[in-house]
Amino acid sequence: MEKCYLHICGVSGPIILSSSAHLLRMKQVETFLKEDKILLQIDLKPALSEEVLDKRIIKDFEENKNRQFKNSLDELLPKKMIEAIIILSEISPEKKVNEITKKERQKLVRLLKHFELTIKGFGEIEEAIITAGGIDVKEVDSSTMESKKVKGLYFAGEILDVDAYTGGFNLQIAYSTGYTAGKSIQNKERKL
Ligand SMILES: Cc1cc2nc3c(=O)[nH]c(=O)nc-3n(C[C@H](O)[C@H](O)[C@H](O)COP(=O)(O)OP(=O)(O)OC[C@H]3O[C@@H](n4cnc5c(N)ncnc54)[C@H](O)[C@@H]3O)c2cc1C
Known part of the structure; x- marks a missing residue:
């Protein structure tokens, strides 16, 4: 052995x-x-x-x-x-x-x-389930998911600096922020 x-x-x-x-x-x-x-x-x-x-x-x-x-x-x-x-x-x-x-x-x-x-180190990114880091949430309006810095730019999901324990929370983040961003864009277009 x-x-x-x-x-x-x-x-x-x-x-x-x-x-x-x-x-x-x-x-x-x-x-x-x-x-x-x-x-x-x-x-x-x-x-x-x-x-x-x-x-x-x-x-x-x-x-x-x-x-x-x-x-x-x-x-x-x-x-x-x-x-x-x-x-x-x-x-x-x-x-x-x-x-x-x-x-x-x-x-x-x-x-x-x-x-x-x-523990000698961490696994490779390819093995990762979720990523930490990304767009600072302070720079995003959470009621619309629109960037506070660049008007007309929206963020949702993994690209945001939000990560949670595994167990569905990350999918929830992706769904909720995606829905909010989508609805906001739709509302904005209606107003135009
Ligand atoms: C193996 C695995 C298991 C997981 N299990 C869980 C779990 O049990 N519970 C949980 O909460 N979370 C889990 N997650 C995490 C969860 O899947 C992610 O947090 C979530 O899918 C993020 O959604 P998203 O839409 O931001 O990104 P993604 O789901 O990564 O979607 C991004 C999409 O954009 C596409 N794309 C990328 N670049 C471009 C481009 N240039 N042009 C066009 N399209 C592009 C990609 O192909 C992809 O379809 C798991 C992740 C992995 C990898």
Whole structure:
């Protein structure tokens, strides 16, 4: 198993998207990234306490007594996670599960409940769902979406410096500002 595997993994999903938006706004983020100070801790088994998880692993190991450690985690983890967990557990993948010590098992439990990653940077723009930055909303009349600087110029959606958590809010921003801008243009044309 190659150690470098662990250096190329990425994390995604709604919580990660929202967290990354907060991180990007943090003044010292670049320094903290360089100094490996931004850590992400994931509870891979949130429904089980450490004690219950330990019992569950004991049961799994008993049922797979003669199997090697690397072949005993199928029921516990998604396929893609198994290799990483084996490396980080520091338990030999070839070791028979009935030879795994209590100390090793307890380390495995802690690893699953406190899976820690060091954040090294942000994903590429191509992977982004929403963009921060853009036209300053102070420069736009929110009742019409017309620019305060350039008459007859309207803004809506992503081009504005507005971003929200994922969950439909960004689409709502696009729909509401688009509707307002469209209606304002229509009203203006009627008056002409
Ligand atoms: C994968 C993904 C998942 C998302 N999931 C969610 C979600 O779950 N909830 C949520 O709230 N938001 C979500 N978003 C964000 C949301 O889709 C955007 O905030 C929203 O679509 C922005 O609308 P918009 O009209 O401003 O821009 P866009 O939807 O990007 O529309 C801009 C349009 O302009 C066109 N265009 C660009 N340049 C030109 C040009 N020169 N001439 C003519 N046309 C041009 C583009 O082709 C595009 O059709 C997601 C975004 C992505 C990428």
